[in-house]
Amino acid sequence: MANKAQVLYDFTAEPGNNELTVKEGETITITNQNIGGGWVEAQNAKGEIGLVPEDYIELTKASPAVGNAAVPDLSFFDAFAPTTASSATSNQVDIAGCAVQPDTPDTPASPNEASNGNDPWSVWNSDPPGNSANNWAAKPEGTETGKAAGGNWNSTAHGHPQAYQGPGAADDDEWDDEWDDVKSSGGYTESGEAGEGGAINRGGAHGSSMKIALNKFPGFSKSGPELYLLSKQPAKGKDKIPVYMGEVGPVWLYPETQLDCVVADPKKGSKMYGLKSYIEYQVMPSTTNKPVNHRYKHFDWLYERLLDKFGSAIPIPSLPDKQVTGRFEEEFIKMRMERLQGWMTRMCRHPIISNSEVFQLFLSYKDEKDWKMGKRKAEKDETVGVMIFSTIEPEAPDLDPIEVEQKCEMFSRFTRAMDDGVKDLLTVGQEHWKRCTGPLPKEYQRIGKAFQNLSSVFNSSGYQGEATLTDALTAAGKTYEEIAQMVAEQPKKDLHFLMETNNEYKGLLGCFPDTIGVHKAAIEKVKEGDKLVATGKIMPQDKVTMAKRISTMSYALQAEMNHFHSNRIYDYNRVMQLYLEQQVKFYETIAEKLKQAHSQFVTM
C-alpha cells in the first residue's frame, strides 16, 4: 500500500538522525506512514530511505479511503450511544471512528488542512506555511442545534487549538520515540533575526498529531455534552471536585500549601547504541524534594492525559513548541526548559490539576514498572471529556439557565478581548525587540565610533593640551559603544519575560474557545429541553437533570475563570514589576555611564 507523495517544502536532513533531504516538488514514496510524531518514512527516486516531516508532503492518493463526504448524519441520540464511551486503542479503528467528526481531517492532510484549529481568533504574523487561517471563532456559536452543536463540540476533539499541539501518545520505547520534537507554529520570534539557537520554524505537525490523539480517545472525541447532561451514573466519591462560594464567587478548593516544582538540569541521553539521542529534564517537586527525570515526550504524554481528562472544564495550555531541527542546541534546550518550567508552574498552581492522580504520577516516578502501571491506569480512565463535570459538586444552589448563559457569554467576550490585547502587545513587543537588537544598537555604535574618530583626528593636531579633550571624547565614544551593547542585550533581561508571559497567556487563551464551546453546546442542548420533551425524545425528569447539570458546569466554569483571573492578576503584576525594574536599572545604568563620561570634559 505504498503511496506517492509530493514534497511541498524543502527539508534538509539533520545528519545522523535517519532523515531524508527532499526538495519542493519532488515526488517520494511513503514506505511507512505509522512512524508517529509527525514523521513518515519515505523513499526518494534514488532509492534512499529516511524520515520526512509529515507536513512537508502531500499524499497524491489518500491511503485509508475515508473522506468527509462519507460522514453519516448522526442523530442526537446516536451521539451518546454507550459504545462511544468505550476505549478503543487500535489506530485502524480510530481512523474509522474519525468519520463521525465532520470537521476533522481524517486522511493524512496537507499542512493547510491539518492545522485548521491552530489559532482561533487571529492569523499569526509569524505563522509557518502549515498554519492557515480557518478560525474556530468564525463559526457561529450558541446557535447550533443537534448535529451542529455536536460539530461545535467536536471542535474540542481537535484538542486545544493554540500554537502547539502534541503528537499521538506513542507507545513506550518504540524505536521512533526520539521524534518527540517537531516544532510547530511560532509564538513570537524569540531571538529575532539573529537566528540564535539555529531553531528553524518548519511548520506545524500538530494537525495530524492531534488527529492521532483524538483517535485514541473516542470518549472525548466522539460525543457532545449530552453524554454528561443526561448521564445516569454518579461519580465515585473519592474523585469529587468541590466548588465553593468564595469572596469572588465560585472557587475551586485550594490546597493549604501550593505545589511547586523546578525543571532543571537538562541532560543528553541516548539509546540504541547511541544512534538515537534525547534530552532529559530533571523535575523536582516541592512536596517530595525527590527529583524525577522526564523527557519531552513524557511531558507530552502528561499534557495529553490532562487535556483528555480536564479539557472540557479547564483550559490546558499546550506545551512549548516542538522542533524538528536544532533541538540539541544549547539555546533551544535552555528556552524549552524555561517554557516547560512555566508550564509545570501553571499546572502546579492549579488546584484540580496538581491534585490529580495523573499529575502526581508524573511527579513521583519511582521505577519503570510503577511508571508503566500508572500510565496504563491513566490511559484507561473513563472519566474524561465532558464526564469530568460528573465529578464536580458545587456547594451552592442551582443557577438559573439565563444567568448561566450570561456568564458564559461574558467569559467568552473577556477571553476574546484579552486574546486581542495580548496579541497586540506581542506584536508591539516583537517590533521593539527587533529595533532593540537591530538598528538601535548599530546607531549607538556609530555615534560611539564618530566620537572616537573625532578624538583620533584631534589627537593628530599637534596642538598642546589636546589630551584632556581627546581622552574625554574617546571615553564618551566608548560609553556609547557600551550603551549599544546594553541596548542589544536588554530585551533578554526584561522584554523577554514580558513576551514569555504574554505568549503563555496567548496559548492559554487559545484554549478557551474550546472549553467555552463545550459550555455553549450544553446550553443549547438545555434550551432544546422543552422541544425534546414534547417530541418524547427525553423524559420531563431528564430536563430537570439537564438544568441541574448545566448549573454544575457553570459553577465549574466560574471557578475556573476566577482561578484564571487571580492567576492573571498575579502574573501580570509580577511580570510588569520585573519588566519595569529591569527597565529602571537599564536607564539608570546608562545615566550613570554618561555621567562618568560627562565628568571628563572640562571648560574653564
Add this chain to the structure above:
Amino acid sequence: MANKAQVLYDFTAEPGNNELTVKEGETITITNQNIGGGWVEAQNAKGEIGLVPEDYIELTKASPAVGNAAVPDLSFFDAFAPTTASSATSNQVDIAGCAVQPDTPDTPASPNEASNGNDPWSVWNSDPPGNSANNWAAKPEGTETGKAAGGNWNSTAHGHPQAYQGPGAADDDEWDDEWDDVKSSGGYTESGEAGEGGAINRGGAHGSSMKIALNKFPGFSKSGPELYLLSKQPAKGKDKIPVYMGEVGPVWLYPETQLDCVVADPKKGSKMYGLKSYIEYQVMPSTTNKPVNHRYKHFDWLYERLLDKFGSAIPIPSLPDKQVTGRFEEEFIKMRMERLQGWMTRMCRHPIISNSEVFQLFLSYKDEKDWKMGKRKAEKDETVGVMIFSTIEPEAPDLDPIEVEQKCEMFSRFTRAMDDGVKDLLTVGQEHWKRCTGPLPKEYQRIGKAFQNLSSVFNSSGYQGEATLTDALTAAGKTYEEIAQMVAEQPKKDLHFLMETNNEYKGLLGCFPDTIGVHKAAIEKVKEGDKLVATGKIMPQDKVTMAKRISTMSYALQAEMNHFHSNRIYDYNRVMQLYLEQQVKFYETIAEKLKQAHSQFVTM
C-alpha cells in the same frame, strides 16, 4: 540689451513680494540683471514682470560677451601690476575684470556652474540642484607653477566655499534690499521630515552672488600672493597685527577682556508703505551695552567686508543660510537668530576680527549718517586680500621655508581630516535625529497604548480586586507615552547643539582650503625664487624679501591655527558637556518615571 533666459527649475512666487512664478523649460526675458542679491527681474510670455532667482534660470545668450575662451594668459608680473590694486566700483568694469580668473564663471551662469566651490571635500547629501560636486580638493595642490598657482589662488576669489555665500554688497536702500534671504545649500536637516518652519531649500544663489562680490574687489580677486610677496609699501603703523610666541607657538595678541555680544529680539519691520518686510535683530555688545539693530543684509555686508579683508589669513565662516521662502516664519527666525548669534560669538572671540574697524563699526551704529560714512570707508579699504599680510608683524625670527611648507601641509591634512570627522558625526547625528523623532517615539507610544489597552480589557473582567492592576497598567502605559514624547523632544535639547556646533565647524573647515590655498600658492612662488632670479625676472633682493614674507604668512597661519585649536577644544568640551548633561538628565528622568510606574504594581 534684453536677454532671453531658459527657466531651469520651477519657482513659485511668494505673494506680495514682486516675484514671478516660472516653470521649468519656460523662456523669459531678462528686464533687469542688476537687481543683486541673487535675483533678476524678468518678463514672461504673458508680459508679466517680476523677480526670479538668478540660479533658477540660464541665459540663452550672455550679455557682456566675455567668455572664458577669451581669457588672456597673463604673465607673472602682470598679476601684480599696480592697477589691479586700485578700487573699482562699477559693475561693468568688474565683469570685465573677471576675465583674468580662469576658474571664475564670468557670465550669469547656470547653478551647476555657479556653485562649483560649494563644498570642497565632499558632496552634500542634502544638496539642492544648484550644488554640484566639482570639488576644489580634487584639484592638485602645491604642484602648480606660474599661471596654475594663480588659478589655485583664484579659487579663493570665489569666496569661502561652504554652504552659504553671501550676495553682492548691494547699495544702501535700493528697492530690492529685502531680498537678502536666499536660502542656499542645507547643512543638516534641522527639523527632519517634520518640515518645521516650512523652509524650502531652493538651491543656492551664492555662485553668482560671489561673482558680484569678487567683481567689486579686484584687489582680492585679480591677483595672486605675489602682490604681497613682492610688495614695496610697508603697512601703516596703526594697522599692525602682531604675532607673539606663546606657549603653544605663534599666537595672535588677545585682548584682556573678550568681546561678546547678544543677538536677540527679532522684530519685523517694513518699508515702502508696508510693501516690503524684513526682520531686524538686536545686537548688544558687551563693551558698550548699547543695542544696535541690524538686518540680515547688514550681517551679510559685514561678512563680505571681513572675507575681503581677512579671508587670506583668517577663515571667515559664512553666515547662516539664506532662504527664499518661509523667512518670516517663527521657527526659521529663531534658528537664524541662533545661528547669527553663533557667528557673532565666533567673530567676537577672534582677536583680529573683533578688534577691526569694520567690526567695531557694525557694533556701534550711532546714526544713519555715521553708518553710511563708515560703510563707504570700509568699502574703500585697500588693505584687502593678500595685502592683509603686510600688516602682520611676527615678533620672532624668520622661519625656514621648508618648515613653513611642512606646517602648511600639516594644517591642510588636519583640517581635511577634521572635516571628514565632523561630516561623519553630522551624518550619524542626522540619522539619530530622524530615529528619535520618527519611529522610536511611535514605538514607545504603541507600547504605552498596548499596556493601556490591556488595562481596559482587564477592567472588563468583572472580577473583584482588579483595580490595583488596571490602575498600575494604565499608569505604566501613560509613562511609556510620556517617554515617547520625551524621546521625540530630546534631540532639540541635546543633539541640536551637537549638530549646530559641528555644522558651524563644517562651515569653518570649508574655509580652510582657500585660506591654506593662499599659503600654498605663496610657497610655490617662493620655491620658484632661484629660477626667477636666474631668468632675471626678479632681483636677488626680491627673493630674500619673498622668503621673509612667506615666513610672516606662516606665522599668521600658525597663529590662526592655534586660535582655531584653542577654540575647537573649548567648543567641543562645552558642547559635549552640554550634550552629555542633557542625556544624563533624559535617562534619569525616564528611570524616575519608570520607578514610579513600577511602584504601583503589587504582588503578595
